[in-house]
């Protein structure tokens with residue numbers, strides 16, 4: 509699934525192709541993805557300048573001068589690319605935006621879990637109402653030791669599930685939280701409320717580090733993720749514990765456990781488990 513660094517990479521790559529362009533036509537080749545695509549045929553989406561391309565959590569927001577905006581979610585395996593109109597349409601490129609410079613943006617969504625929604629923004633740069641429930645961005649200054657410490661105090665669930673909850677902090681998926689917990693020396697099975705303030709500081713710093721690093725090198729490719737030019741992310745080569753057998757620090761056997769339906773990896777030596785740890 510494209511995670512925050514992948515979506516941020518796509519966001520940065522799309523921006524120069526889209527900013528100040530106008531959409532002249534939108535083709536939909538399927539009735540609906542996660543939501544119906546009929547709203548994309550509204551006349552008000554055409555011939556308006558694109559004034560902003562940005563990311564919030566794992567959503568891309570493409571804003572037009574008239575306050576209309578597209579919210580795009582890539583779902584499990586979606587991708588976007590900008591190519592010339594002569595480029596043959598891929599089987600699952602279900603939505604095609606034609607731009608006034610003759611290029612096209614295509615949304616490839618093989619499993620149809622992604623979506624394109626149209627929304628109205630109350631003012632330029634505003635957060636779409638649909639995304640109001642989201643927690644802070646992990647790379648923002650608001651996500652820090654004090655915030656994490658405060659929010660975890662009554663949380664008896666695992667720290668890993670807490671971090672993966674988008675209402676607490678957005679876009680820190682399984683791979684990134686696994687790596688950040690390892691770097692912090694914190695077991696994923698620890699109760700969120702058991703973390704000290706110092707550990708909250710360490711964990712927030714490591715989450716920022718692992719995300720920033722991944723953005724720098726273009727995201728992680730596990731399955732289908734590709735950047736808009738078709739290049740694949742390189743971060744998978746830098747993973748230290750996710751999907752590994754031996755700890756790179758102490759050579760212990762890495763433990764694997766299902767936690768909230770996701771594979772968790774941890775080193776029993778480097779990420780010790782105090783007595784209150786979840787079993």
Ligand SMILES: [Zn+2]
Nearest residue numbers: 755758775778
């Ligand atoms: Zn270790």
